[in-house]
Amino acid sequence: MAAISRAFCHGYGLETDVRDHQGDVVISHDPSPSDYGVKMKHASSPVEVEWVLRKAISHALIGDQAEWAKKPNLKIPLAINIKSDGIGSMIIKALENIDIGKFPWFAFDMSVPEMVSYIKLSIPVFTRHSDIEKFPVLYDQAHGVWLDSFSWPVWYDNKDIKEHLAYGKYVCVVSPELHGHSAEKVESVWRSIHDSGLFRRGFLL
Structure with a gap:
């Protein structure tokens, strides 16, 4: 909490x-161990x-x-x-x-x-869009897009973000360090997004 x-x-x-x-x-x-009937002393x-x-x-x-x-x-x-x-x-x-x-x-x-x-x-709900999930499911009904990249370099660019925003979707970009990328790589992604002027209403980090 x-x-x-x-x-x-x-x-x-x-x-x-x-x-x-x-x-x-x-x-x-x-899942909690107790959900499977397992008792753990310090769980x-x-x-x-x-x-x-x-x-x-x-x-x-x-x-x-x-x-x-x-x-x-x-x-x-x-x-x-x-x-x-x-x-x-x-x-x-x-x-x-x-x-x-x-x-x-x-x-x-x-x-x-x-x-x-x-x-x-x-x-x-937010629908996923990534290098694996290339076609966001239920896009029209979704409030926003959870934009992710499991590979490096990231597959998306600022144009992809702008297109989602233009369709009236909120966009949440998953920070690359969650997939083990270096601080330098992370900074390059955020610097590009920042310099493009995308930090505005509808854009989430």
């Missing part, structure tokens, strides 16, 4: 993994999404750290990485009682059948 709270306090959006665990939606990348229990976000948002909106929250047009995106199927309705329920007006959220990385169900539930 501390990391999420710090991000919100400083006006940074974030990405977090969400899955189901014993009837709740929790923040966790991997930590996954934390419920609603509890974490409620605490983190409450902390971010109070005290000296809250100056950014007074800016009416500032929005802090929350990217929810879906790690298990069948939890769309559970996510809606977990978030419906939290004041997330300044924290617009979207879901991504779910299976294609799940993506269809999320769209039917009116959940904002």
